[in-house]
Amino acid sequence: MMRRLGPADYRDMPWKNGGGVTRELLKLPHPSDPARFLARLSIATVGESGPFSLFPGIERTLMLLDGAGMALTLGGAREVVLDRRYQPFVFPGEAETHCRLLGGPVRDFNLMVDRAQAEGSLEVVHLAPGETRTLAGAATVVLHVLEGRAAVAGTPLAAEEMLWLEAPGSLALRSDEGAVLAAILLSPRSLAP
Template identity: 35%
Template sequence: MTVLIPFAGLSPVPWKNGGGSTTEIAIGPPDSGFEDFDWRVSLATIEKDGAFSSFPGVDRTLALVEGHGMTLEIDGEPLMVTDTEPVAAFDGSSQVIARLGRGASTDFNAMTRSERCYHTFGRRRLSGGSTFVARADVTVLFLAEGDVLELRNENERIGLVRFDAVVLEPGSVWKLEAGQGMIYIVDVWYHQDEEDEEHYE
């Protein structure tokens, strides 16, 4: 089932340390929380230098959306997140400290629990029409740049504005229509258990 997630209907949650806020975009399973999610995507605004929360057993990807970026200290090693190098991937159990450069930073975040699933992250520049195929068990598209994006196929027509997201049905094929823009793509695959592997042999 295709699920449109309008950003205007979401609410940011301030961090306890006062250093920013997070807006959860989508989570799986839908009734899960921090302790038991399989996957989660969100948008965070970092307003002050500070440490990230620890998520043992979780793989994370962070991508710059707005602002001048930051330096992430990941287990003591610096990693620059900038307009030219906007993506960082790291283990959720790592000690991560964000140090801002010139003002607040807004970042897209993807997380998957490694014992259950894994994810890949991609960026696609939009200009006019293109085709997109949802190949993963879960595919999330997020409109990071641009005013409007239209997705359509034989059965559905969906409109997104900036920061909206959509969860696509596995195997679905879409025509994308936009002016200038950028989408972030999170693909989530679940690990096959032994019974499934035996079944497919």
């Protein structure tokens, strides 16, 4: 199965803690609990410092898209500074996390995965103009174009568009003008090494 998604398919969702709104790009249903998700992709605008919502049992990956950055304090430990674009940071969703903005609002990309059910990874793929790259498959692959234009398995994608593929083999990614993509690979926990 292959499905192409764009801004008209995304929806705005209130934060679990009531502190803001996230644009939900994709939510994969949980295999046994309809009130939960297996995996969720979103882009959030963080306008002020404050606590993150808690997501017990969820592995979170956060990546800065725009802005000066933020410093996260997890469970009272030392701060982790996220001030470079496209650098994924993984942390447990149940950790009490406080965000301190470094210089105004930021936009970030979020991957959340139920760690008991699946393993997920987020890789940033930079394609130079005219470059082709092969990406290994997984049970589920989601490609989101962050910048530029690309073609995936012959399907053209522009910035903010996404391709959701179930059980693909290896994928050929190409960009004639240059592109940056977020590649999300998901595998069921029972199949993960």
